[in-house]
């Protein structure tokens with residue numbers, strides 16, 4: 382049975398923390414997405430996380446902590462000065478740092494997939510911080526979704542994927558203010574690399590550290606970097622995807638309108654995911670609004686809810702036309718997730734290209 386604890390209730394949070402500490406699987410809200418927590422020192426608990434999510438074991442987990450001193454036992458000391466600067470500036474917050482694991486670190490081997498590095502973050506969500514502090518152990522927590530599905534930004538999303546497979550959820554309502562997973566910055570090598578873009582951008586990291594940041598780009602099935610030894614193993618899997626294929630469209634209202642019409646002309650049932658303001662102007666079969674024009678933060682916050690809504694809709698769509706956004710600020714993270722969601726393992730030709738091919 383999966384219990385629901387009230388995030389606003391101190392006693393509930395305390396009970397959830399006890400459950401976590403004793404090896405149970407507990408999902409909880411963070412400022413990015415909901416995480417599925419397990420005691421990071423407990424190998425059996427961590428293995429159950431992989432099982433509940435259906436996640437490949439070579440994709441390591443992020444360890445969540447509530448206090449700076451928790452780092453001392455876990456990672457190699459002293460921390461490089463640029464890491465200290467990043468921690469001062471961005472913790473607690475949506476930045477995961479990949480650091481060198483301490484030689485006798487107590488972290489369960491399943492957390493890191495046997496690598497000699499570990500990703501660590503201190504979330505800023507008050508319920509997450511209270512839970513972690515009460516659990517008194519570092520907590521390994523991937524996003525609390527079934528592997529491959531969009532990450533959960535509400536308690537209901539968590540239950541729809543994991544009910545019956547985990548011990549409980551701390552309900553924080555729809556409080557994931559950012560809506561996309563943390564930035565993952567590798568600080569363990571010669572150069573700083575942004576393995577996964579998020580709300581903290583490479584430019585912000587460069588401004589604080591005065592060091593250049595290498596950026597890894599997702600390029601669908603034509604990965605530039607060597608995916609046999611991926612830096613963030615999560616990068617090689619398709620992610621964040623609803624059931625229907627995604628057709629990612631650059632441009633504004635007119636381009637989206639045209640694309641929807643082209644698919645409809647081919648007899649397809651067409652879904653549209655775009656800014657709220659665009660809905661009334663485009664005749665899609667199913668319209669799910671996502672954020673407002675001129676506010677990329679609102680698009681990020683609602684993206685996973687919107688992608689999930691297509692799977693829950695009574696009318697099944699053949700294709701989802703999705704609004705692409707400008708790659709600045711959080712737009713870099715949005716486009717990273719959308720490209721991954723759109724890469725279905727086969728090439729999704731645009732309707733025009735398909736027409737040409739058919740002729």
Ligand code: TXA
Nearest residue numbers: 413416441442498499500523524562563612613614615
């Ligand atoms: O916002 C977030 O980061 C959320 C919340 C719950 O904190 N967590 C999350 O975890 O998104 P997950 O497991 O879905 O993503 C972890 C990412 C994966 O891409 C994984 O490959 C990478 O971090 N990662 C973890 N440990 C790593 C390591 N030692 N070296 C390189 N990449 C690592």
Ligand code: MG
Nearest residue numbers: 523524532562
């Ligand atoms: Mg995830």
